[in-house]
Amino acid sequence: MKDIAQRFIQNPLLSPKDLKPSRPGLEITCLLNPGVFTFEGKTWLLVRVAERPRQQEGVISFPVLKGTGIEIIAISADDPDLNTDDPRVIRYRGLDYLTTLSHLRLLCSDDGLHFYEPEGYPLLQGETPQEAFGVEDCRVALIEGMYYLTYTAVSERGVGVGLRKTKDWKNFESIGMIIPPHNKDCAIFEEKINGKFYALHRPSSVDIGGNYIWIAESPDGIHWGGHKCIITTRKNHWDSARVGAGAAPIKTEKGWLEIYHGANAGHKYCLGAFLLDLEDPAIVLARSVEPIMEPMATYELTGFFGHVVFTNGHVVHGDELTIYYGAADEFVCGAKFSIHEILTSLTYHHDS
Numbered sequence: 001m002k003d004i005a006q007r008f009i010q011n012p013l014l015s016p017k018d019l020k021p022s023r024p025g026l027e028i029t030c031l032l033n034p035g036v037f038t039f040e041g042k043t044w045l046l047v048r049v050a051e052r053p054r055q056q057e058g059v060i061s062f063p064v065l066k067g068t069g070i071e072i073i074a075i076s077a078d079d080p081d082l083n084t085d086d087p088r089v090i091r092y093r094g095l096d097y098l099t100t101l102s103h104l105r106l107l108c109s110d111d112g113l114h115f116y117e118p119e120g121y122p123l124l125q126g127e128t129p130q131e132a133f134g135v136e137d138c139r140v141a142l143i144e145g146m147y148y149l150t151y152t153a154v155s156e157r158g159v160g161v162g163l164r165k166t167k168d169w170k171n172f173e174s175i176g177m178i179i180p181p182h183n184k185d186c187a188i189f190e191e192k193i194n195g196k197f198y199a200l201h202r203p204s205s206v207d208i209g210g211n212y213i214w215i216a217e218s219p220d221g222i223h224w225g226g227h228k229c230i231i232t233t234r235k236n237h238w239d240s241a242r243v244g245a246g247a248a249p250i251k252t253e254k255g256w257l258e259i260y261h262g263a264n265a266g267h268k269y270c271l272g273a274f275l276l277d278l279e280d281p282a283i284v285l286a287r288s289v290e291p292i293m294e295p296m297a298t299y300e301l302t303g304f305f306g307h308v309v310f311t312n313g314h315v316v317h318g319d320e321l322t323i324y325y326g327a328a329d330e331f332v333c334g335a336k337f338s339i340h341e342i343l344t345s346l347t348y349h350h351d352s
């Protein structure tokens, strides 16, 4: 296995203590999985901020959105109906909740390393009943002067893909849920192809099928059809349990390059890449056999949910790809890659 990521020596770039909670009574548990974009000459992160009340001895408590406020649900830790095996999820009496409530926070930087919260920009929170358990892991795509924000919208009704649009990061148009449950990891291509929008997304099938990456097309970036499955999980590989797209595909001479995450049954999250045909992005030309990045630094191995590197945002300058990523679901980190090196590391299919 060859990890070809050049991690920033300054990692982690952001930790929960670096920001203030969004409201009294909550503390920040995790900062993770930022969407990334450039705007007015700066690098911006749309960081997922996951919060919950300070945990008291013998009680498990977590927030959910109720209108514009929050409700705290508290369950006795020794309740026999409570299952907290996964630190991300609370299973209680046949229902699933999240241990934390996530919103999205804007931070910017002049050097791509030191990020701060600028004045005058809003927090992006869940707005509808479909977002009562929060908004997560936003991908940002800039298409013809408009930023498209696709994020995971979570509620007791399921996990789907929400869309908001903005030109100035101060005024937002909320479109609502564009792909219904169960679906996440939606990344819109930053260019139309043959006049159509394209997006990668990740439905989950409980029985037949699996956690696979699909591609879809759209006339307007809102209504999606023509769905095709393009990347499946691989038995006995690092990506045997689930795969999901990262940020918008990167246009290269060889094709659309996508960085994706894959996890195995033990919930170890690594990154790999695949390459799609420039003219028909439903055709997969090549894919990583081994990960291009796997959790190995202490801040990736130990944290809220260890052994995780997860990216949904990057910046490209020529051959240099800078990814920002969530490490151990607790910290925001950065790493650089050579796009040429990723392209050469892929295994190309003979029949394409």
Ligand code: MAN
Pocket (backbone or CB within 6 Å): 032, 033, 088, 136, 137, 269, 305, 308, 310, 326, 329
């Ligand atoms: C899921 C999502 C991500 C998270 C990973 C690892 O894919 O909830 O937000 O980073 O799991 O826990």
